[in-house]
Structures are given as C-alpha cells and as structure tokens.
Amino acid sequence: MVVSDGKTTPSWPSDEELDFVRKKVAHLSQKNARQVNVVACPYRICPLGAHIDHQGGVVTAMTINCGVLLGFVPSENGEILLQSGQFEGELKFNSKDPQKPIENPEDINWKSYAHGAVYALQTGGYDLQKGIIGFISGVVGLDSSGLSSSAAVGIAYLLALEYANNIIIPPLDNIFLDKLIENNYLGLENGILDPSAILLSRYGYLTFMDCKTKQPFHSRFAEQNKSLQLNGEFGFKILLAFSGIRHNLPKKRGYNTRVAECKAAAHTLLLAEGYENSEALLCNVDPSTYEAHKGKLEENLAKRAEHYFSETKRVAKGREAWACGNLEDFGQLISESGRSSIDKYECGSKEMIQLYEILLKAPGVYGARFSGAGFRGCCLAIVAVNCADKAAEFVRTEYEKAQPELVSHIPHDKRVLVCEPGGSARIIFPEI
CATH class of the missing domain: 3.30.230.10 (Ribosomal Protein S5; domain 2)
Structure with a gap:
C-alpha cells in the first residue's frame, strides 16, 4: 500500500x-x-x-x-x-x-x-x-x-x-x-x-x-546531462495517439496466441541444446543457443524468437541512451521496437500501423511504437518539448484524413494527448 x-x-x-x-x-x-x-x-x-x-x-x-x-x-x-x-x-x-x-x-x-x-x-x-x-x-x-x-x-x-x-x-x-x-x-x-x-x-x-x-531497477533520465531539463521539465513530452478501434479482433490473432508461439520457440531451442527439463520461456535460452539452433524453428516461431532477442538488445542500449539523455538514440530504438513488433511479432492492425507511420513523420518526434499489442488502442511517441503541440495537431489531421470514420466518435482534442512522465x-x- x-x-x-x-x-x-x-x-x-x-x-x-x-x-x-x-x-x-x-x-x-x-x-x-x-x-x-x-x-x-x-x-x-x-x-x-x-x-x-x-x-x-x-x-x-x-x-x-x-x-x-x-x-x-x-x-x-x-x-x-x-x-x-x-x-x-x-x-x-x-x-x-x-x-x-x-x-x-x-x-x-x-x-x-x-x-x-x-x-x-x-x-x-x-x-x-x-x-x-x-x-x-x-x-x-x-x-x-x-x-x-x-x-x-x-x-x-x-x-x-x-x-x-x-x-x-x-x-x-x-x-x-x-x-x-x-x-x-x-x-x-x-x-x-x-x-x-x-x-x-x-x-x-x-x-x-x-x-x-x-527484480526492478531504475535509471534516472539525463543523469549526466542536466541541460536537457528545461525549467524543471524534461526535454521531451509523450504523445498518445488513439486509433479509435474499440472492438476485439479474432482470438486467433490475439495476445494469447503470440505467448504460446514464444513458448513453443523456447521449447524447440531448449530441446535442441539438451535442456528438455527447463521451463519453456525464451529467457531460459542463452543467446548462443539461439544463434546455434534458430534454423530449426518454424517460420512463425523464428520470427517470435528474433523479436525477443533483438528487443532484449534494444532494452540494453536504451538504458545507456536514457541515462545519458540521448533522446535521438533512445527514440530510434523505440521506432525499431515498433517495426519489430509489426514485422517479427506480427501484431498490429492495419489502422494501428498506419497511425504508427504517421507519428514517425510528425515534427519533433524522436521515436514511436504501439502502446500495447497494437490491435487497437493507441500509439505512443517521444517528442521534443517545443514541438509537442505541433506534432499532436499534425497527427490529428493526418490520421483523420486516413480514418475519418474511426475517429468520428472521439472529440478532436482527445484524439492525441500530450503527456508528461508520472x-x-x-x-x-x-x-x-
């Protein structure tokens, strides 16, 4: 409590x-x-x-x-x-x-x-x-x-x-x-x-x-670069752009299916290395084991495993970029995560992918990805403080052009929110 x-x-x-x-x-x-x-x-x-x-x-x-x-x-x-x-x-x-x-x-x-x-x-x-x-x-x-x-x-x-x-x-x-x-x-x-x-x-x-x-651990933003904190604020804002999609997609494309595929990939890789008694989770697969046996994975399972191991590397790189206040590198990693979620994890509806791509074109955006699985909901972006409002209006306008019916039930000023860390x-x- x-x-x-x-x-x-x-x-x-x-x-x-x-x-x-x-x-x-x-x-x-x-x-x-x-x-x-x-x-x-x-x-x-x-x-x-x-x-x-x-x-x-x-x-x-x-x-x-x-x-x-x-x-x-x-x-x-x-x-x-x-x-x-x-x-x-x-x-x-x-x-x-x-x-x-x-x-x-x-x-x-x-x-x-x-x-x-x-x-x-x-x-x-x-x-x-x-x-x-x-x-x-x-x-x-x-x-x-x-x-x-x-x-x-x-x-x-x-x-x-x-x-x-x-x-x-x-x-x-x-x-x-x-x-x-x-x-x-x-x-x-x-x-x-x-x-x-x-x-x-x-x-x-x-x-x-x-x-x-x-076990949790924390990394302070711009620990070695206080100049990125402007008037008590950080040098970035968070954009949340809502897709307007509210219905559930078919279960076969849903969250639980992807979890099962990741476990199946882990089972294959662990079995190939002789660890049949290990719990079938990708965290129990050594990266060297993955590299040695990834060719044995079926196409879908290979994509899920590739996403896991590449995302793990992005997290490690992101920690360093965050601690240094390097928003350009941090944002690029976020966008790469978004692309891997689409191409390798194969989640995201066409509307959400469209919204993600619009965010990447918005002025001052360092990086963007889905917030959640990407079948519905919203996308997030990290944006420079002085561009946040302009970027938000750009996304509102462009996504409304692309999906006028989807956003019709959302008030104009609620379609993209400008937020701060909490x-x-x-x-x-x-x-x-």
Missing part, C-alpha cells in the same frame, strides 16, 4: 479532478467529501521491451500524468458499492462473498475488476471484513487504450480494499496480486510489466523490470 497526503506527481491529479471524485463518493455514501480518500493509479507506457515480459525478459516502463482515480470510503459491513464515470450501471456485492474465476472472456466488463481484486485478496489468504463505497473515473476506456488501464483499475481496487481493512502489502506482493486478477480470475496471460510500472515507477526515472528474477500509484488523503 502506498499512501500520500499530497500530490507528489506534477500536474496529476488536479484539484478539480479530486474534488469531482470526492463529491461523487460523498453523494453515494452519504458521507462528507472530507472523509473520501482517492487512489491515483497512473497509466503506463512501455518505450522498450515490447512483448517480452511474459517470456521473462527485461522490460522498461514509465507512468504518465493521467490515469484512474478511485474515490472511496470504507464500509463496516463488507458492502462493496461502486459506480463508474465511464460505464453505466452500479455494482453491489459483499467482500465476504466467495469469488469464482470468469469462464468466458466475453463476460469481462468494468465490474469484473472489483470482483477480481476481492478474489485475489481472498486467494492470498487475506480476511476482508470491510468493503468500500466508491466511484472510479479514468481518462480512456477500460479495455481499448493500450495504456494498462485494466491493471490500473485492478490495482486501484486492491489498494482501496487493503486500506479499508488495514492490510499492509508491499508493492512487489501487490504486483502478484494483480497477476491473480489478470491471469487466474480473468484468464488473461499477461506478464508483470503493467502492475510493476504502476506500483514501482519514480518520477524522472525509467523503470526496468527483470521479469525472470522479478509517479507511482498512491492513496491521496483529503486535507483536513
């Missing part, structure tokens, strides 16, 4: 956002707004380390200055009563009710994550005598953003329930509680990148997570 008595992340959440959520909870619970706590769970981006977390690779992440806000007050009788700012309806159940995993992924909706958080804590052996009455609000849709919005929601519920029940859980343990939500309750084969970023990020640092050892998830208490 992370707590805060103030706003430690620049510009988010604003006083207006906090007041809005607190008033909603006050009305719902019949409590005073000054009694309402707010969990702030930022969204994350993954500049490098795409699609290798589930294989035990080293990934990078940073949070941004927007995300999920969950206002809540504890309920003494275990009641959980929730409303959403983005979805209709109301959720009501008791924290003591046994929770069973979802059998059909099509049944997942905004209410599932609260059930999942209770399931994870129950599975972890925690006694939930108290519930929460709350209102949850986010910037983008729960399942279509590519910004880890599902992990942010799951963690928000975990932190609120833990606080209400006076349970102290370290961030690393909460990472694996969130995995229980995603893997065991929802049936998604997600790795630990998203919850690690949300719970462990530090403002001004790039978080590196070794998904094999489960901090970690925390609970914000009202000022007395």
Whole structure:
C-alpha cells in the first residue's frame, strides 16, 4: 500500500479532478467529501521491451500524468458499492462473498475488476471484513487504450480494499496480486510489466523490470546531462495517439496466441541444446543457443524468437541512451521496437500501423511504437518539448484524413494527448 497526503506527481491529479471524485463518493455514501480518500493509479507506457515480459525478459516502463482515480470510503459491513464515470450501471456485492474465476472472456466488463481484486485478496489468504463505497473515473476506456488501464483499475481496487481493512502489502506482493486478477480470475496471460510500472515507477526515472528474477531497477533520465531539463521539465513530452478501434479482433490473432508461439520457440531451442527439463520461456535460452539452433524453428516461431532477442538488445542500449539523455538514440530504438513488433511479432492492425507511420513523420518526434499489442488502442511517441503541440495537431489531421470514420466518435482534442512522465500509484488523503 502506498499512501500520500499530497500530490507528489506534477500536474496529476488536479484539484478539480479530486474534488469531482470526492463529491461523487460523498453523494453515494452519504458521507462528507472530507472523509473520501482517492487512489491515483497512473497509466503506463512501455518505450522498450515490447512483448517480452511474459517470456521473462527485461522490460522498461514509465507512468504518465493521467490515469484512474478511485474515490472511496470504507464500509463496516463488507458492502462493496461502486459506480463508474465511464460505464453505466452500479455494482453491489459483499467482500465476504466467495469469488469464482470468469469462464468466458466475453463476460469481462468494468465490474469484473472489483470482483477480481476481492478474489485475489481472498486467494492470498487475506480476511476482508470491510468493503468500500466508491466511484472510479479514468481518462480512456477500460479495455481499448493500450495504456494498462485494466491493471490500473485492478490495482486501484486492491489498494482501496487493503486500506479499508488495514492490510499492509508491499508493492512487489501487490504486483502478484494483480497477476491473480489478470491471469487466474480473468484468464488473461499477461506478464508483470503493467502492475510493476504502476506500483514501482519514480518520477524522472525509467523503470526496468527483470521479469525472470522479478527484480526492478531504475535509471534516472539525463543523469549526466542536466541541460536537457528545461525549467524543471524534461526535454521531451509523450504523445498518445488513439486509433479509435474499440472492438476485439479474432482470438486467433490475439495476445494469447503470440505467448504460446514464444513458448513453443523456447521449447524447440531448449530441446535442441539438451535442456528438455527447463521451463519453456525464451529467457531460459542463452543467446548462443539461439544463434546455434534458430534454423530449426518454424517460420512463425523464428520470427517470435528474433523479436525477443533483438528487443532484449534494444532494452540494453536504451538504458545507456536514457541515462545519458540521448533522446535521438533512445527514440530510434523505440521506432525499431515498433517495426519489430509489426514485422517479427506480427501484431498490429492495419489502422494501428498506419497511425504508427504517421507519428514517425510528425515534427519533433524522436521515436514511436504501439502502446500495447497494437490491435487497437493507441500509439505512443517521444517528442521534443517545443514541438509537442505541433506534432499532436499534425497527427490529428493526418490520421483523420486516413480514418475519418474511426475517429468520428472521439472529440478532436482527445484524439492525441500530450503527456508528461508520472509517479507511482498512491492513496491521496483529503486535507483536513
């Protein structure tokens, strides 16, 4: 559990956002707004380390200055009563009710994550005598953003329930509680990148997570080049360009299929080297083994393995570029990661690829890639501070020309967001 008595992340959440959520909870619970706590769970981006977390690779992440806000007050009788700012309806159940995993992924909706958080804590052996009455609000849709919005929601519920029940859980343990939500309750084969970023990020640092050892480490931006920090800001902004795609693509092209292909490639390579008893993850394959036996892989498996090992090299190079404040090199690595995701990992819809290519042409952009798997959601870009607004307008205009119907439901000023780095998830208490 992370707590805060103030706003430690620049510009988010604003006083207006906090007041809005607190008033909603006050009305719902019949409590005073000054009694309402707010969990702030930022969204994350993954500049490098795409699609290798589930294989035990080293990934990078940073949070941004927007995300999920969950206002809540504890309920003494275990009641959980929730409303959403983005979805209709109301959720009501008791924290003591046994929770069973979802059998059909099509049944997942905004209410599932609260059930999942209770399931994870129950599975972890925690006694939930108290519930929460709350209102949850986010910037983008729960399942279509590519910004880890599902992990942010799951963690928000975990932190609120833990606080209400006076349970102290370290961030690393909460990472694996969130995995229980995603893997065991929802049936998604997600790795630990998203919850690690949300719970462990530090403002001004790039978080590196070794998904094999489960150990995080951080690298400060421009540690040897303070001149790139302008008036207390970093020399870059983050663009998030939304595709407008909201529907699920066929399962055969989805996330779980790619995970299975990576494991199949690892199994073939390990077997060729005589390590048939090793867990079939690409992190357990030595690069020399890969080079010696990659010719034995079927075409699809060869592409997945090539992406893994080339992406691992990009992460290592990216750490050096980030620490030196070398945005040109760092951005180039991001773009190469994007291209490998398309060509070797073979993810991304044609619309998302189109959006990625538009971002690469925008003024001041150092690099771009998908945020998420690339079948829907958004693309991210790192852009020079003095070009951010111009680049955002360029992308809005060009993508609207290419996909007018897809963006028609998104307000013009929401189609591309200009963001800054953020901090970690925390609970914000009202000022007395």
